[in-house]
Amino acid sequence: MAQKNKIAAKSQLLDAVENKSLKQDIPHFEIGDTVDVHCSIKEGNKERIQVFTGTVIARKGRGTSETFTVRRIVNNEGVERIFPLHSPNVVDIRPVRSGKTRRAKLYFLRKRTGKAVKLAHRHSGHTVTK
Amino acid sequence: MAILLGKKVGMTQVYGERGNFLPVTVIQAGPCVVMQVKTAETDGYNAVQFGFEDVKPSRRNNPQTGHADKANTVPKKFIKEMRLPDETEPEYKLGDSITVSVFEENESVDVIGTSKGKGFAGVMKRHGFAGFPASHGTERKHRAPGSISSFASDAGHGPGPKKGKKMAGHMGHSRVTTKNHKLVSIDEERNLLVVKGAIPGPADGYCIIRSAKSQPKRVASDKEQSND
Numbered sequence: 001m002a003q004k005n006k007i008a009a010k011s012q013l014l015d016a017v018e019n020k021s022l023k024q025d026i027p028h029f030e031i032g033d034t035v036d037v038h039c040s041i042k043e044g045n046k047e048r049i050q051v052f053t054g055t056v057i058a059r060k061g062r063g064t065s066e067t068f069t070v071r072r073i074v075n076n077e078g079v080e081r082i083f084p085l086h087s088p089n090v091v092d093i094r095p096v097r098s099g100k101t102r103r104a105k106l107y108f109l110r111k112r113t114g115k116a117v118k119l120a121h122r123h124s125g126h127t128v129t130k
Numbered sequence: 131m132a133i134l135l136g137k138k139v140g141m142t143q144v145y146g147e148r149g150n151f152l153p154v155t156v157i158q159a160g161p162c163v164v165m166q167v168k169t170a171e172t173d174g175y176n177a178v179q180f181g182f183e184d185v186k187p188s189r190r191n192n193p194q195t196g197h198a199d200k201a202n203t204v205p206k207k208f209i210k211e212m213r214l215p216d217e218t219e220p221e222y223k224l225g226d227s228i229t230v231s232v233f234e235e236n237e238s239v240d241v242i243g244t245s246k247g248k249g250f251a252g253v254m255k256r257h258g259f260a261g262f263p264a265s266h267g268t269e270r271k272h273r274a275p276g277s278i279s280s281f282a283s284d285a286g287h288g289p290g291p292k293k294g295k296k297m298a299g300h301m302g303h304s305r306v307t308t309k310n311h312k313l314v315s316i317d318e319e320r321n322l323l324v325v326k327g328a329i330p331g332p333a334d335g336y337c338i339i340r341s342a343k344s345q346p347k348r349v350a351s352d353k354e355q356s357n358d
Contacts, residue, residue: 010333013139016317017156017324021144040149064143064151088149 021064023086028126031056031106032099032119037070037083038092049091052081055099055119057106059085071109073117078110098124132232133212133340134159135182136323138243140333144314144324154314157241157323159339163203164226168211169219176214178222181206182336201225208336230316230323238310238342239323243331247303257296306330310342 029035037052054072057080061067066085071078083090099119109117136159146152162180170176183206187195190205198205202225214220233239253259253275261273275298279291287293311325329337 010139013158013320013322014142014156016320017144017154017315017322018142020315064145084151086145087151088145 015063018064021086026085027093027095029056029093029095030098030101030124030126031059031104032101032122033095033127034097034099035070036092036094036096037081037090038094039083040089040091053096054079054081055106055109055117057109058104071106073113076113095127098122098127131212131341133180133210133338134228134230134232134323135162135180135208135210136160136337136339137183137208138329138331138333138335138337139322141328146314152314152326153328154324154326155241155311155329157325157329157337157339158321159323160227160229160321162228163201163206164222164224164228165197165201165203165206165209167220167222167224170216176216176218176220177211178214178220179209179211180228181209183207210338212340230318230321233313233316233323233339233341235313235316237313238345239313239325240307240309240340240342241311241325241329241337242305242307242340243329243335243337245302245304245306245330246332248301250299251301252298253296256298256301259296309344 033056034053035056037054039050039052041048041050052070052072054070056068057071058069059066064086067082068085069080069082071080073079098121100122101119106119136157139156139158141153141155143151144154160182162182164178165181166179168175168177168179181198181201181203184204185207187198187205190198194205248255252273254261254273259275262268262271262276264272275296278295278297284290284292308327308329311327311329313323314326315324316322317324323339325339331337
């Protein structure tokens, strides 16, 4: 029991350090949602915002290393980007459209092309209209 | 020159100022009590002795509890001494408490610890020897050291292989210093130091944290900036 308490106390200290790096105001989005990810990109001294729009197909990890994967089709070629959820470079995440899904990882979308890529729309309160 | 005793909590990752992901080690450091102040008059040299982490007085013998009593504290588990310059009077007082506030953020620190024991290790693991090929007729000596001496190479060195010849043996569990860690953040409330990179020893292992003895030519943060 004493050993268990010791481990709990230790992870509390680690959490205290990690918590400073965690974002408190992450918008709610679900697997299958179409999101706009606003990324800040530094070129020399200039800083600009780039928006990547696509379907969230996976969310994994926890704490500071939590990531989510966004997939979109560009010129008939699938493009996936993995964003660290808590990175300061990911400035904003805006859910645009909700997609109906029955699983947590949508890797089956990789085999699909054309119209089949599109998920059925689900009316949900957390999406914003453009 | 600041020094502090501590205990490794574990490793994690945090985001730096410019959004870079840093691997960090969390150390529970201090508060350390000054157990003894040594001066040139009484001891022949100037030094200060710190103690870290309380232990029940019943677990220590009379000389050890008596030593702690002099500093008006309880016996400590981990006691280490820091040498001070001989010319000046030591500015520490018996019974003083030293906390993480002796360090500043973004300072470079060295960490001294006892590395994890690896037991009796062969030459490939211990010294990075290349070993022998996996196939092409190699039999029973894939990880062997090869020849350790010859009549010609040992000429003038007396009988047997040369002294210091790298061979298999006990590896790890030795004092190791890792230099110039960037101090990423300090938590004065919880007595935590967060340093960039890995430090020697297991979690819960004791370590000594001191201001870096030799500053790197380019501080780590400068290097990262130039990479942008």
